[in-house]
Amino acid sequence: MKKPWGGRFKEGTAKTLEEFSQSISFDHKLWREDIETSSAHAKMLHKQGIIDAFELEQILQGLKEIAKEIEQGRFQFKEELEDVHMNIEKALIEKIGSAGAKLHTARSRNDQVATDLRLYLRKKVSKIIEQLTELEKIFISIAEKHIDTIMPGYTHLQKAQPVLLAHHLLAYAWMFERDRERFKEALKRINHCPLGACAIAGSSLPIDREFTARELGFEGVIPNSMDAVSDRDFVLDVLYCGAMVMMHLSRLAEELIVWATDEFRFIELPDRFSTGSSMMPQKKNPDPAELIRGKTGRVYGNLLSLLTTMKGLPLTYNRDMQEDKEPVFDTVETVNVSLKIVNEMLPEIKFNKDKMKEASEKGFTTATDLAEYLVKKGVPFRNAHEITGKIVLYCIEKGKNLTDLSMKEFKKFSRKIERDVYEILTPEGSIKVKISYGSSSKKSVKEQIKLLRKRLRG
Numbered sequence: 001m002k003k004p005w006g007g008r009f010k011e012g013t014a015k016t017l018e019e020f021s022q023s024i025s026f027d028h029k030l031w032r033e034d035i036e037t038s039s040a041h042a043k044m045l046h047k048q049g050i051i052d053a054f055e056l057e058q059i060l061q062g063l064k065e066i067a068k069e070i071e072q073g074r075f076q077f078k079e080e081l082e083d084v085h086m087n088i089e090k091a092l093i094e095k096i097g098s099a100g101a102k103l104h105t106a107r108s109r110n111d112q113v114a115t116d117l118r119l120y121l122r123k124k125v126s127k128i129i130e131q132l133t134e135l136e137k138i139f140i141s142i143a144e145k146h147i148d149t150i151m152p153g154y155t156h157l158q159k160a161q162p163v164l165l166a167h168h169l170l171a172y173a174w175m176f177e178r179d180r181e182r183f184k185e186a187l188k189r190i191n192h193c194p195l196g197a198c199a200i201a202g203s204s205l206p207i208d209r210e211f212t213a214r215e216l217g218f219e220g221v222i223p224n225s226m227d228a229v230s231d232r233d234f235v236l237d238v239l240y241c242g243a244m245v246m247m248h249l250s251r252l253a254e255e256l257i258v259w260a261t262d263e264f265r266f267i268e269l270p271d272r273f274s275t276g277s278s279m280m281p282q283k284k285n286p287d288p289a290e291l292i293r294g295k296t297g298r299v300y301g302n303l304l305s306l307l308t309t310m311k312g313l314p315l316t317y318n319r320d321m322q323e324d325k326e327p328v329f330d331t332v333e334t335v336n337v338s339l340k341i342v343n344e345m346l347p348e349i350k351f352n353k354d355k356m357k358e359a360s361e362k363g364f365t366t367a368t369d370l371a372e373y374l375v376k377k378g379v380p381f382r383n384a385h386e387i388t389g390k391i392v393l394y395c396i397e398k399g400k401n402l403t404d405l406s407m408k409e410f411k412k413f414s415r416k417i418e419r420d421v422y423e424i425l426t427p428e429g430s431i432k433v434k435i436s437y438g439s440s441s442k443k444s445v446k447e448q449i450k451l452l453r454k455r456l457r458g
């Protein structure tokens with residue numbers, strides 16, 4: 001088959017090269033956007049007097065038919081035609097003849113692919129933003145149900161201090177809120193139009209770039225044609241934002257996996273979102289969470305892959321840049337499906353309040369409160385820390401809990417300790433005395449929910 005660029009060639013392309021250089025096997029995903037871009041471009045060519053009304057009509061009609069054929073699976077994408085852009089253009093020319101041959105006036109695949117990809121990412125990123133909004137709402141609603149549920153908070157995966165489960169869950173809501181903001185930022189930068197930059201230097205024809213940008217719903221036009229065709233930072237923004245969401249999801253997944261173990265039993269995962277073992281009949285495995293954790297590595301790889309592809313490229317377009325598509329398709333699809341699973345699974349998880357509470361009563365989780373109690377009685381913090389450390393050691397040696405100690409025993413360590421100490425030694429007491437902003441108190445949790453709700457509305 002003669003290539004659309006075949007004029008200066010005496011020989012056909014090697015089959016091995018055709019197979020090697022084709023992108024149609026993956027960039028066919030951009031067909032809708034390619035047709036949108038072409039339709040807007042044709043309208044502009046007509047408005048500027050470059051094609052006549054009949055030619056425009058033929059082009060728009062032809063593109064519509066092609067869209068229908070693709071949608072119904074009747075369109076034959078050809079590897080020899082390299083990519084989605086040439087496949088569609090060639091089909092149009094076969095359909096309508098010379099009007100079709102005018103479509104590529106003042107246009108190159110270089111500005112076309114950049115425009116298509118921006119349109120594609122605009123849709124995908126908007127969807128991810130919606131999913132993140134939903135996820136935050138889920139966290140808020142679970143937090144509201146667990147405003148009284150106390151669990152041990154951990155550092156180094158060692159029991160640290162009692163916290164409200166709601167506070168722990170809202171920590172995730174805040175992470176995803178920042179992810180949402182990041183994607184919104186990325187969206188702003190995506191939403192500028194490269195079309196009309198042509199191959200590199202613009203055109204000598206009287207095109208109207210503002211018009212096509214408006215037609216395609218872009219916020220504005222990219223002012224430098226060389227920048228417009230060579231920049232892929234908008235793709236990298238998405239890859240980075242995607243890596244960040246996956247990192248957050250992966251941490252959540254890890255906690256769900258740990259919490260679902262027999263050793264913890266903080267949660268019961270829904271049967272619908274668990275899998276069994278082909279050999280061990282008793283097993284109930286947290287595979288969705290593990291897969292999210294696993295897929296995170298791939299998504300990180302996608303970011304590094306394109307960063308590396310781009311680092312040595314001279315301006316402007318280089319074919320290397322075709323390697324942007326598979327990573328970004330993979331990232332947006334992985335983030336999308338991971339959020340979908342989490343959003344469905346999370347509301348069905350059962351939190352085992354009693355287990356959490358019981359766990360927070362062990363491991364001297366209120367020792368810090370005891371030290372702060374002494375500070376309130378005038379003991380310098382460093383001394384209070386030392387005294388409390390000794391009390392904990394005494395408890396370990398005697399096999400006791402802090403709450404088991406008598407007044408007499410306490411007095412041996414510090415004369416400042418009085419009866420009221422027992423109020424702060426239980427997990428409930430520990431939560432009650434938290435007064436600082438952003439702490440794990442009920443008041444703070446309620447404030448956070450208000451703040452998050454406000455951001456979700458805005």
Ligand code: ARG
Nearest residue numbers: 023083109110113319321322
């Ligand atoms: N398939 C190409 C890509 O994805 C489209 C642009 C090709 N341009 C070129 N001059 N070969 O990057």
